[in-house]
Amino acid sequence: LQPLDSTATHIRVNTLRLREDFEYLARIGAKITYNGTPPAINRLALSPEDLQARAWFAERVEEAGLLLRDDDAGNLSGFLPAENKGAQTLLVGSHLDSVPDGGRYIGTIGVLAALECARTIHESGLKLPFNLEVMDFTDGEGCWQSLFGALGVAGLLQPIHINDIHNDNAPFRAALVRAGINPNDVFNSKRSPSTLLGYLELHIEQSYRLDQAGVSIGVVEAIVGRSTYHVNFFGQAAHAGTTNMSLGTRKDALQGAAAFITRAHDFVRANYDEGTLNFGDISVQPGKFNMIPSRCRLTMECRHTSEDILAEMEAAILALGQECAETYDLTMQPTRLIHMPAAVMAEPFVEAAEHACETLGVSHMRLSSFAGHEAQIMSTITPCGMIFIPSVGGVSHNPNEFSRWEDVVNGANTLLHTILALAE
Amino acid sequence: LQPLDSTATHIRVNTLRLREDFEYLARIGAKITYNGTPPAINRLALSPEDLQARAWFAERVEEAGLLLRDDDAGNLSGFLPAENKGAQTLLVGSHLDSVPDGGRYIGTIGVLAALECARTIHESGLKLPFNLEVMDFTDGEGCWQSLFGALGVAGLLQPIHINDIHNDNAPFRAALVRAGINPNDVFNSKRSPSTLLGYLELHIEQSYRLDQAGVSIGVVEAIVGRSTYHVNFFGQAAHAGTTNMSLGTRKDALQGAAAFITRAHDFVRANYDEGTLNFGDISVQPGKFNMIPSRCRLTMECRHTSEDILAEMEAAILALGQECAETYDLTMQPTRLIHMPAAVMAEPFVEAAEHACETLGVSHMRLSSFAGHEAQIMSTITPCGMIFIPSVGGVSHNPNEFSRWEDVVNGANTLLHTILALAE
Numbered sequence: 058l059q060p061l062d063s064t065a066t067h068i069r070v071n072t073l074r075l076r077e078d079f080e081y082l083a084r085i086g087a088k089i090t091y092n093g094t095p096p097a098i099n100r101l102a103l104s105p106e107d108l109q110a111r112a113w114f115a116e117r118v119e120e121a122g123l124l125l126r127d128d129d130a131g132n133l134s135g136f137l138p139a140e141n142k143g144a145q146t147l148l149v150g151s152h153l154d155s156v157p158d159g160g161r162y163i164g165t166i167g168v169l170a171a172l173e174c175a176r177t178i179h180e181s182g183l184k185l186p187f188n189l190e191v192m193d194f195t196d197g198e199g200c201w202q203s204l205f206g207a208l209g210v211a212g213l214l215q216p217i218h219i220n221d222i223h224n225d226n227a228p229f230r231a232a233l234v235r236a237g238i239n240p241n242d243v244f245n246s247k248r249s250p251s252t253l254l255g256y257l258e259l260h261i262e263q264s265y266r267l268d269q270a271g272v273s274i275g276v277v278e279a280i281v282g283r284s285t286y287h288v289n290f291f292g293q294a295a296h297a298g299t300t301n302m303s304l305g306t307r308k309d310a311l312q313g314a315a316a317f318i319t320r321a322h323d324f325v326r327a328n329y330d331e332g333t334l335n336f337g338d339i340s341v342q343p344g345k346f347n348m349i350p351s352r353c354r355l356t357m358e359c360r361h362t363s364e365d366i367l368a369e370m371e372a373a374i375l376a377l378g379q380e381c382a383e384t385y386d387l388t389m390q391p392t393r394l395i396h397m398p399a400a401v402m403a404e405p406f407v408e409a410a411e412h413a414c415e416t417l418g419v420s421h422m423r424l425s426s427f428a429g430h431e432a433q434i435m436s437t438i439t440p441c442g443m444i445f446i447p448s449v450g451g452v453s454h455n456p457n458e459f460s461r462w463e464d465v466v467n468g469a470n471t472l473l474h475t476i477l478a479l480a481e
Numbered sequence: 482l483q484p485l486d487s488t489a490t491h492i493r494v495n496t497l498r499l500r501e502d503f504e505y506l507a508r509i510g511a512k513i514t515y516n517g518t519p520p521a522i523n524r525l526a527l528s529p530e531d532l533q534a535r536a537w538f539a540e541r542v543e544e545a546g547l548l549l550r551d552d553d554a555g556n557l558s559g560f561l562p563a564e565n566k567g568a569q570t571l572l573v574g575s576h577l578d579s580v581p582d583g584g585r586y587i588g589t590i591g592v593l594a595a596l597e598c599a600r601t602i603h604e605s606g607l608k609l610p611f612n613l614e615v616m617d618f619t620d621g622e623g624c625w626q627s628l629f630g631a632l633g634v635a636g637l638l639q640p641i642h643i644n645d646i647h648n649d650n651a652p653f654r655a656a657l658v659r660a661g662i663n664p665n666d667v668f669n670s671k672r673s674p675s676t677l678l679g680y681l682e683l684h685i686e687q688s689y690r691l692d693q694a695g696v697s698i699g700v701v702e703a704i705v706g707r708s709t710y711h712v713n714f715f716g717q718a719a720h721a722g723t724t725n726m727s728l729g730t731r732k733d734a735l736q737g738a739a740a741f742i743t744r745a746h747d748f749v750r751a752n753y754d755e756g757t758l759n760f761g762d763i764s765v766q767p768g769k770f771n772m773i774p775s776r777c778r779l780t781m782e783c784r785h786t787s788e789d790i791l792a793e794m795e796a797a798i799l800a801l802g803q804e805c806a807e808t809y810d811l812t813m814q815p816t817r818l819i820h821m822p823a824a825v826m827a828e829p830f831v832e833a834a835e836h837a838c839e840t841l842g843v844s845h846m847r848l849s850s851f852a853g854h855e856a857q858i859m860s861t862i863t864p865c866g867m868i869f870i871p872s873v874g875g876v877s878h879n880p881n882e883f884s885r886w887e888d889v890v891n892g893a894n895t896l897l898h899t900i901l902a903l904a905e
Contacts, residue, residue: 157767158718199771263723281722285770294582296878297759298705298784298851299687302750311760315742322736326726335721336735337770339763343581346709346761346780347623347853348878356770360722427722429771454720454772 065477066416068181070173070469076462078117078169082153083161085110097158097456102196102205103131103232110153114168114193121176123191130209130246131195131238137175139188145254146188147479148439149174149472151431152197152206159198160458162261162448162465168193170259170469174476185480187254194431195238201229203285203395207434209246219243223287223392248438254479255406256435259444259472261460263428265451273467274421275445276410280433281333281426282367282399286357288378289390290314294343294351304385310353311341313385317378318355324377325370332370333360333427357391362425364399400433406442406479413474419467428453444471489901490840492605494597494893500886502541502593506577507585509534514880521582521880526620526629527555527656534577538592538617545600547615554633554670555619555662561599563612569678570612571903572863573598573896575855576621576630583622584882586685586872586889592617594683594893598900609904611678618855619662625653627709627819631858633670643667647711647818672862678903679830680859683868683896685884687852689875697891698845699869700834704857705757705850706791706823710781712802713814714738718767718775728809734777735765737809741802742779748801749794756794757784757851781815786849788823824857830866830903837898843891852877868895 086106087096100106111133118125118135126134134150151167171191178185195206202208202218219226219240230240262268267275292308300307318336325334338356359374361367375391382389407423414421424445432441446468449459510530511520524530535557542549542559550558558574575591595615602609619630626632626642643650643664654664686692691699716732724731742760749758759782765774783798785791799815806813831847838845848869856865870892873883 156769156772199769203771263720264725283722294879295876296687296852297761297782298707298757298853299872299877300757300875301688302746302757304750309746309759311763312742312746315739315760318736318739319743322726322733326728333722333724333726335733335770335773337721337765337772337774338768339735339765341761341763344762344780345580345623346759346782347627348580348761349759350761356768358721358770428720429722451723451725452719453723455718 065183068177068473070177070473072466075169075173075469079166082110082113082165082169085113086155095161095456098155098161099157100153100155101157102154102198102200103236107154108236111193114153117172118191121172122179123175128209128246129238129242130206130214131233131236132206132210132246133193135172135175135191137179137189139185141186144187146190146252147254147476148190148192148256148435149258149476150192150194151258151260152194154196154198154200156198156454158456159454160456162458162460163453164197166261166465166468167259170472173469174473177473187480189476197431201232204397204429204431204434207431209243210248211434211438212247213434213437214244223394250438253439255403255440255442256432257406257442257472257475258430258432259468260430261448261453261458262445263448263451263453265448266424267445267447268449268451270422272422273419273464274414274471275424276407276421277402277426277443277445278407278423279362279402279425280400280430281360281362281428282364283358283360283397283429284367284371284393285395287392287394288355288357290353290382290387291390292349292351292385292387295349297347297349300349307349308386309349310387311350313381313387314339314353314355316384317381320377320381321374324374329361329366329370331362332366334374360427362399367399397429397433400436402432402436402442403440406440409478410442410444410471410475412478413471416474417467417470419471442475444468444475489607492601492897494601494897496890499593499597499893503590506534506537506589506593509537510579519585519880522579522585523581524577524579525581526578526622526624527660531578532660535617538577541596542615545596546603547599552633552670553662553666554630554638555657555660556630556634556670557617559596559599559615561603561613563609565610568611570614570676571678571900572614572616572680572859573682573900574616574618575682575684576618578620578622578624580622580878582880583878584880586882586884587877588621590685590889590892591683594896597893598897601897611904613900621855625656628853628855628858631855633667634672635858635862636671637858637861638668647816674862677863679827679864679866680856681830681866681896681899682854682856683892684854685872685877686869687872687875687877689872690848691869691871692873692875694846696846697843697871697888698838698895699848700831700845701826701850701867701869702831702847703786703826703849704824704854705784705786705852706788707782707784707821707853708791708795708817709819711816711818712779712781714777714806714811715814716773716775716809716811719773721771721773724773731773732810733773734811735774737805737811738763738777738779740808741805744801744805745798748798753785753790753794755786756790758782758798784851786823791823821853821857824860826856826860826866827864830864833902834866834868834895834899836902837895840898841891841894843895866899868892868899
């Protein structure tokens with residue numbers, strides 16, 4: 058190993074180049090607004106806009122003299138090799154895709170800061186004892202399958218992610234094929250853990266703890282666990298006007314689901330300070346104004362930073378659902394779709410990030426992440442670290458998502474010096 | 482006027498022919514089942530299946546020696562002229578279209594019994610002092626626009642029913658054009674009230690009052706008024722995991738809508754014995770499992786047999802919605818889409834139907850209809866009457882919708898003798 062020069066403490070990313078990249082990317086998939094509000098970003102994974110962003114990223118990678126790579130799950134990367142051919146690889150990055158009508162920062166600044174770090178290190182002539190690989194993971198936002206690319210790298214992709222088991226995945230397979238990805242080959246994206254040094258990611262906090270505390274950098278200790286469900290209530294279709302309004306007669310799937318939504322939220326608010334619950338989508342059949350809904354399907358998501366408490370919370374919520382079903386003379390059927398276990402960040406990565414903050418003289422605090430991230434998946438095979446910058450007002454997944462530019466720059470430099478600290 | 486022969490009291494419909502028609506029609510648009518349960522009927526208005534049923538009906542009309550007619554709203558009819566050229570016309574009928582996955586009786590038996598009455602009268606050589614016109618009204622179930630054909634005949638069609646004002650009506654216009662109906666001409670279907678003697682309809686009760694009371698025929702006195710709304714709740718999209726669960730922070734449109742559904746049902750159950758409420762459809766935006774719903778749209782329907790009480794009930798329900806919106810830091814916006822006023826049946830028609838029951842020796846009772854019907858619209862321009870037969874278990878708008886065949890026959894003969902009673 059070649060020790061780093063002490064002048065390395067003075068190295069910084071090129072903020073003008075980072076800004077230029079940020080501004081360019083913020084126009085890809087942006088809906089034009091005419092009233093001065095920020096544009097909504099629509100770079101849904103594998104959409105033409107996402108593919109445009111990926112092509113742009115590939116050009117930047119080659120322009121920077123990095124090696125352009127991709128894998129069979131569509132993950133795209135820029136590779137800066139160490140001198141030692143047998144060196145392990147430190148992955149650094151995030152994702153360029155967005156939620157529908159999302160903001161300009163999520164994922165994007167993680168990829169751009171990682172790219173900028175690799176360019177800065179490459180230009181400086183510093184020799185790292187590991188390969189550095191700048192990652193753009195496929196479908197970080199789960200437009201098709203949540204954290205799809207990271208699941209591929211971690212060897213966790215299952216046939217359920219591609220084939221039609223709980224869902225009709227045909228449109229996803231079509232999108233993969235259009236993007237040049239063979240759905241049968243995605244499992245090949247698995248990497249051997251022995252080749253990896255770890256995974257590091259810069260991200261916006263998506264909450265307001267840093268913003269409210271006036272602290273520049275959050276060093277993530279743990280990432281929330283997350284389970285998603287389809288919860289179906291089954292009743293009986295009947296004419297809305299001629300069927301008696303009494304509970305015993307009307308088997309209205311939507312009434313049961315509505316009571317469940319209210320009671321489950323009240324329950325989590327009252328009992329789980331660290332838990333969150335969301336019903337993000339709902340649909341009923343037959344869906345006519347003069348028909349009592351015979352079926353209601355809810356999309357439910359539960360999160361908690363403790364795996365054990367998450368499991369207990371999920372069970373209690375489903376028991377409430379069962380009670381609501383009985384009250385309205387319905388049956389309930391929950392299907393757990395995805396479980397992303399809560400993850401703990403590696404202490405050496407946490408300390409490296411704190412060391413970087415000290416080197417840079419920026420304020421920092423440890424915190425948990427209430428959103429899922431690639432690091433959650435990657436931590437199942439390799440040590441991980443995450444660095445957060447403040448989100449103003451805690452707004453995210455929204456065009457008004459905003460982080461101050463000085464915080465983005467602080468974040469990029471913290472990422473750079475965390476990489477350098479890991480090299481020492 | 483030519484008085485009817487006293488032998489007319491002994492005339493009856495041809496039950497075998499009626500049964501044959503019923504069985505044939507029950508196969509048009511029927512989903513095959515493999516387990517012996519009744520097939521779900523799908524003859525959505527203007528669908529290929531509905532057009533097939535209409536073509537079949539047109540053949541029966543011509544075969545029976547009636548004049549086949551249609552109008553610019555797609556209403557199809559068989560006309561049996563009186564000898565007097567200036568005679569008024571008694572309309573008798575219903576609709577052949579169905580709800581999605583509906584049953585075999587609704588609408589269908591009204592049209593088939595009317596056809597059978599016209600055939601029976603025509604064959605018997607009885608001369609009526611009025612023209613008899615067997616109607617198949619367009620879109621009785623409101624797959625596109627509730628009671629569209631009747632609105633046309635009554636001169637109540639408005640541009641809103643065809644053009645894109647509250648809704649995107651382009652698919653409806655396309656369906657009209659495919660069925661050979663010019664959307665710009667539908668207003669021409671208006672009839673002059675002076676040409677009409679009245680409108681008479683046989684229908685299943687869609688409730689269980691007759692079935693529970695063991696009474697064969699219900700003579701309708703009044704039809705429930707009905708209003709439909711879109712109720713929108715507006716909140717703020719945000720990340721489901723990172724946004725605090727407290728009410729002040731999360732502006733979750735679906736939580737507000739869910740509380741409204743529960744509270745509105747409880748309120749109507751507690752305060753309005755004769756009122757019904759239904760939320761038949763619901764949708765949220767953006768509809769992703771990790772996004773707090775920013776908008777929720779509910780489809781709401783209110784019914785009451787009294788116009789005044791209906792108005793009061795609607796206002797109270799919307800006030801509850803406003804309270805729910807405030808509780809969850811949302812805004813609410815209701816849009817009233819359709820109002821079908823409560824209707825009173827003409828006393829001479831009610832008495833004619835009761836007279837028919839007495840002639841036939843079948844039990845009867847007066848009641849209100851909690852479902853909307855063509856008669857509700859037709860009553861704005863001409864006297865109306867309705868005859869109900871028992872629905873077993875009160876089930877309707879469902880493949881299990883069932884009426885005993887003897888009740889169908891009783892209903893058809895009651896319809897026949899009501900026509901004859903009006904002729905006297």
